[in-house]
Amino acid sequence: MGATSGAVWGRAEQQDFRSRVRGTLLGAAVGDALGSPVGGLSMDEIRETHGAEGLIDMTFGHGRRGAISHLTQLTLFTFDGLIRAQVRRDTGAWHPPTDLHRAYRRWSATQHDWGPDERRKEDGWLALEEWMYARRDPARACLIGLADETMGTLDAPKNPDERGVEAAARSAPFGLLVGWEPQLVMQLAVECAAQTHGHPTAYLAAGAYAVIVHGLARGESLDAAVQRSLQLLAARPGQQPVADALQYALGAVRRGMPTPSRVEELAGAGTADGLLSVAVYCALVGEDVRQGLCLAVNHGGPSGAAGALTGALLGALHGETALPPAWLAELEGRPTMLVLADDFAMEMTQGPALHGPGGSSPGWLTRYPRA
Incomplete structure (x- = not known):
């Protein structure tokens, strides 16, 4: 497969890829919505509230069932930034980290503006979605890291002591x-x-995680x-803490039945x-998606991120x-997520037909401006 390398995709390949893109975004959002309401509670507190088995269904958070947190908001802007990077490649301006930083800055604006500014056409369609302007317990590292125009880099990272999970x-x-090489x-x-997360443990965990998703998306x-x-x-x-954590997860699979204490x-x-x-670990041992997600969120830690x-x-x-499907039916913002996932899949498989030497779609460039 060669989503970004100009290779021709067959119809079956495109359909499989779109299903995996949708699965990745919706899966992340469902896990976030499931776990966020119990984030920070101890396992005893979770059982006290939700029964002996712990949390096994969507519950109320931010005033409704199926509400997402800032983690999903930022994931949506990651998709947006990657599409914009591909579109801007036509101009010869090819530096994806800059495009992602601009996308994350658009998220940052949603955390302090009252709502979208229709006059800012260069922000594209996602930043015009009013429901995205909800403040959902954003991590301090994300707010600080994206508070100004200065982009953190590996040579000069933002929050160099921050080892949190939000970037991953x-x-x-x-x-x-x-279509990219894993490295x-x-x-x-x-x-x-x-x-936003300048400690090697945080940014290498993000890199390791992306490579794992990359392998899965390629089958x-x-x-x-x-x-x-x-x-x-x-x-x-x-890299040692991250490598050790991955090895620990693989080893834990062979240590008997999964339990909240092991998680x-x-x-x-x-x-x-x-x-x-x-x-x-939870993805490896879960008999299905529901069981894997329930295992991931029932522990006394950052359940939404897990x-x-x-x-x-x-x-x-x-x-x-x-x-x-019952969880998807309650998921906040699902229509937006489906549109964004399908746009991403279309850009990665058919980008030249949307903006290329043979012509371009004005509607696409309005949605994902080159500016």
Whole structure:
């Protein structure tokens, strides 16, 4: 497959890819919506509220069932930024980290503006969605990292001591660049993570996670995708905590029945490496998507992030039809997500027909401006 390399896609390939793109985005959002309402509660508190089995269904958060958090908001803007980067490539301005930074800055505006500004046509359609202007417990590192025009880089990262999971949790879309080599996927995810999370544990977890999604989107097994991620991590300074976390997840699969206590053990202090370990473990041991997600969110830690990471893996692995339909039916913003996922799949498989030497679609360039 060569989504970004100019290769011709067959119809079956395009349909499979679109299902995996939809699965990745909707899976992340469902996991986020499932887990966010219990984030920070202890397992005892979760059981006290939701019964002996813990949380097994959508519950109320932010005033409704199926509400997403800032993690999904940022993931949507990652998709938007990647499409914009592809469109801007026609102009000769090819620097995806800059396009992603602009996209994340558009998210940042949603956290302090009252609503969309119809006059700002260069912001594109996603920034005009009013429901995106809800403040959903945004991580301080994201607000600080994106508070000004200065873009964090690997040489000068924003929040250099920040080891949180939020950068990894918005990084699944990088893995859907299936026409890219895995090492380039990792590099882009790492560079974009450093815009808000400057500790190697955080940005390398984001890179490792993107490579795992990349393998799944190309039809590999989860174990094979993790092994490739480990290979690419090996040469990176500061990679040991992330590599250890992935190895720990693989080893935990052989240690008996999965339990909340084992998930908490993997999560550790709730930093990016621990939550990546949780996601890989839950995706490996879950008999289906529902079980994997319930396992991921029932622990005394960042349940929304664990759910989002796990959901994207399972969605990339199995496609959208494997996701629980009752949960999708309640998911906030699902129509927007479906449009964005389909736009991403169309751009990656048929971009030259939308904007290229043979002509361009004015409607597409209005949705995803080159400016």
